Amino acid sequence: MSEEHEGRSVRLGDRVPDLAGLQLLLAVARLGSLGGAARELGISQPAASGRIRSMERRLGLALVDRSPRGSRLTDSGALVTDWARRIVEAAEAFDAGAEALRGRRDSRLRVAASLTVAEYLLPGWLIALRRGRPDTAVSLQAGNSTMVAERLLAHEADLGFVEGPAVPPGLGAAVVAQDRLVVVVGAGHPWAKRRRPVPAAELATTGLILREEGSGTRQVLDAALAPHGGLAPPLLELASTTAVKAAVVSGAGPSVLSELAVGEELAAHRLVKVPVEGVRLRRDLRAVWPTGHRPTGPARDLLSLTRRPPGPGGAAQSSGPREA
Amino acid sequence: MSEEHEGRSVRLGDRVPDLAGLQLLLAVARLGSLGGAARELGISQPAASGRIRSMERRLGLALVDRSPRGSRLTDSGALVTDWARRIVEAAEAFDAGAEALRGRRDSRLRVAASLTVAEYLLPGWLIALRRGRPDTAVSLQAGNSTMVAERLLAHEADLGFVEGPAVPPGLGAAVVAQDRLVVVVGAGHPWAKRRRPVPAAELATTGLILREEGSGTRQVLDAALAPHGGLAPPLLELASTTAVKAAVVSGAGPSVLSELAVGEELAAHRLVKVPVEGVRLRRDLRAVWPTGHRPTGPARDLLSLTRRPPGPGGAAQSSGPREA
DNA sequence: ATGAGGGCATAAGCTGGGCTGATGAGTGAG
DNA sequence: CTCACTCATCAGCCCAGCTTATGCCCTCAT
Numbered sequence: 077m078s079e080e081h082e083g084r085s086v087r088l089g090d091r092v093p094d095l096a097g098l099q100l101l102l103a104v105a106r107l108g109s110l111g112g113a114a115r116e117l118g119i120s121q122p123a124a125s126g127r128i129r130s131m132e133r134r135l136g137l138a139l140v141d142r143s144p145r146g147s148r149l150t151d152s153g154a155l156v157t158d159w160a161r162r163i164v165e166a167a168e169a170f171d172a173g174a175e176a177l178r179g180r181r182d183s184r185l186r187v188a189a190s191l192t193v194a195e196y197l198l199p200g201w202l203i204a205l206r207r208g209r210p211d212t213a214v215s216l217q218a219g220n221s222t223m224v225a226e227r228l229l230a231h232e233a234d235l236g237f238v239e240g241p242a243v244p245p246g247l248g249a250a251v252v253a254q255d256r257l258v259v260v261v262g263a264g265h266p267w268a269k270r271r272r273p274v275p276a277a278e279l280a281t282t283g284l285i286l287r288e289e290g291s292g293t294r295q296v297l298d299a300a301l302a303p304h305g306g307l308a309p310p311l312l313e314l315a316s317t318t319a320v321k322a323a324v325v326s327g328a329g330p331s332v333l334s335e336l337a338v339g340e341e342l343a344a345h346r347l348v349k350v351p352v353e354g355v356r357l358r359r360d361l362r363a364v365w366p367t368g369h370r371p372t373g374p375a376r377d378l379l380s381l382t383r384r385p386p387g388p389g390g391a392a393q394s395s396g397p398r399e400a
Numbered sequence: 401m402s403e404e405h406e407g408r409s410v411r412l413g414d415r416v417p418d419l420a421g422l423q424l425l426l427a428v429a430r431l432g433s434l435g436g437a438a439r440e441l442g443i444s445q446p447a448a449s450g451r452i453r454s455m456e457r458r459l460g461l462a463l464v465d466r467s468p469r470g471s472r473l474t475d476s477g478a479l480v481t482d483w484a485r486r487i488v489e490a491a492e493a494f495d496a497g498a499e500a501l502r503g504r505r506d507s508r509l510r511v512a513a514s515l516t517v518a519e520y521l522l523p524g525w526l527i528a529l530r531r532g533r534p535d536t537a538v539s540l541q542a543g544n545s546t547m548v549a550e551r552l553l554a555h556e557a558d559l560g561f562v563e564g565p566a567v568p569p570g571l572g573a574a575v576v577a578q579d580r581l582v583v584v585v586g587a588g589h590p591w592a593k594r595r596r597p598v599p600a601a602e603l604a605t606t607g608l609i610l611r612e613e614g615s616g617t618r619q620v621l622d623a624a625l626a627p628h629g630g631l632a633p634p635l636l637e638l639a640s641t642t643a644v645k646a647a648v649v650s651g652a653g654p655s656v657l658s659e660l661a662v663g664e665e666l667a668a669h670r671l672v673k674v675p676v677e678g679v680r681l682r683r684d685l686r687a688v689w690p691t692g693h694r695p696t697g698p699a700r701d702l703l704s705l706t707r708r709p710p711g712p713g714g715a716a717q718s719s720g721p722r723e724a
Numbered sequence: 725a726t727g728a729g730g731g732c733a734t735a736a737g738c739t740g741g742g743c744t745g746a747t748g749a750g751t752g753a754g
Numbered sequence: 755c756t757c758a759c760t761c762a763t764c765a766g767c768c769c770a771g772c773t774t775a776t777g778c779c780c781t782c783a784t
């Protein structure tokens with residue numbers, strides 16, 4: 077079984093245009109003119125023209141129909157532009173995240189967040205915040221729940237996000253999202269065709285592909301399966317979520333992963349979700365703040381972006397933010 | 401109401417490293433060594449070292465801890481690398497799609513696909529196909545159902561994908577996915593807090609933000625609401641899904657969009673899904689082939705990648721591929 | 725202890741992709 | 755007819771990033 081072939085295929089940079097080129101293409105699509113797009117991006121018209129041309133040459137595709145009164149995307153160009161938009165959106169999330177990570181301690185909004193939130197949710201919120209309040213400087217510190225609590229109580233952070241069952245003492249909290257864990261297998265695995273849910277007891281006795289002891293996901297899984305005899309010895313223990321996903325995709329066995337981590341793989345059917353019954357595999361993601369210090373100003377702005385509609389059946393928590 | 405501020409913020413290329421840099425970072429993360437990553441990417445060690453350094457300078461973040469016996473990611477670096485991975489994955493999808501689009505007519509596998517499939521699903525399938533069968537040359541033609549049927553019947557395509565309620569005559573079909581349409585509103589909209597489902601009749605009388613007449617999504621919506629008095633005059637009619645999303649996010653009103661198109665926005669709570677009752681807003685996405693010409697070879701490989709587990713309650717269609 | 729080997733940094737020199745600015749040509753409106 | 759808009763082409767420049775060569779640091783095995 078040779079499943080360590082994770083070597084990245086070819087250099088993408090040779091075939092995929094750079095971000096500036098993709099942004100230029102999006103601008104052309106939106107404005108209907110090379111010159112207009114050039115103006116928007118602050119470059120000269122010949123630069124835009126040449127750049128699009130070189131993208132077309134590299135891709136071997138006609139992207140834009142030029143005419144003396146403007147430019148429109150070709151059919152191929154429209155499709156390519158849609159794919160390009162996904163790259164640019166991911167780049168925007170990267171940029172927003174990096175800016176927050178770099179943010180100085182004297183930012184107007186200092187956020188301390190657990191890893192899951194920082195990795196998957198916060199960049200999107202920051203983009204939204206940037207649109208609504210363009211000049212809110214945000215700084216981000218990522219760490220575990222203990223660290224988040226420390227920062228908040230020492231007034232070194234204005235708003236925190238934690239994951240897991242317990243709210244650290246001294247903090248008020250509101251659930252902003254739920255991280256659902258799902259059982260996944262590769263498309264070729266027997267469970268992939270399974271219609272009837274896997275009982276918790278069976279899951280507990282099945283060898284899984286997991287991250288090492290100590291990861292948040294694994295803790296939830298441990299707790300959830302404790303009443304069913306606890307977790308069986310893992311089939312494989314890997315160091316990163318990425319490695320786990322790769323192993324599962326290649327059919328090495330089932331795993332339990334955050335829905336946030338496998339959204340794309342599920343959509344593309346690279347992974348298959350297996351229904352499970354008799355066990356509640358989810359954990360709350362909460363915004364937290366020092367008791368009594370109800371978030372105001374920028375912190376309140378961000379918090380309001382994260383508010384999600386109350387999930388069906390999730391009446392345990394209060395419907396509005398409530399002090400703990 | 402100033403809702404035409406869709407102007408792209410800043411040039412991302414200035415702050416987000418280029419794809420080669422991001423791939424290099426991923427390789428360093430995976431291999432634990434600058435030199436090793438350099439070797440994998442076919443560049444010299446000083447090039448890798450300098451490149452990482454320049455990324456760190458540009459981002460204002462320490463990404464890598466160098467030591468005389470290797471390099472490990474810093475905490476910031478780990479987070480940045482996670483965000484970088486999303487960009488690279490989007491770039492891989494772009495690359496796979498572009499390669500298929502460019503594919504010559506004499507490719508071993510000629511695919512004709514409807515726009516929704518080509519845009520959202522096919523790139524992922526192609527990536528998976530590339531991993532499993534690295535030297536299958538795929539060509540892609542995107543168009544509507546009629547065009548897909550024509551290509552297949554003229555033997556100019558080996559496998560097709562269509563969306564919508566009807567299978568074109570002369571074709572065998574298998575459902576490979578469902579495109580669920582969801583009612584969405586911006587986070588500030590009154591419906592965002594709504595717990596009780598919106599009845600179909602109310603949806604039918606509400607002004608929505610939609611694409612122009614003729615779009616696939618709108619046809620489904622039209623048909624689904626016909627028994628409830630038909631669609632009310634749209635609040636706003638826009639030319640692209642992107643424009644519709646932007647308007648909805650900015651709170652202009654509700655819309656009905658493909659779940660495939662709004663996955664990211666839902667995850668980040670930029671959009672909120674509104675439950676609806678009394679109307680079935682979904683359409684099947686089907687693989688199709690000329691009756692009797694059951695897919696074989698590369699077409700069969702691709703088809704098997706697209707097979708999804710039978711959805712709960714979806715017993716109407718056969719569970720295996722079946723001739724129409 | 726000492727040399728080999730792997731890891732990283734620095735320096736010098738080259739190359740080319742991509743930019744600007746000027747210019748020309750096609751099209752449609754007034 | 756002329757203006758205003760579009761895009762293409764050309765010449766020249768610049769700098770980001772590459773390679774090769776070298777040196778330092780650390781560890782491990784002899």
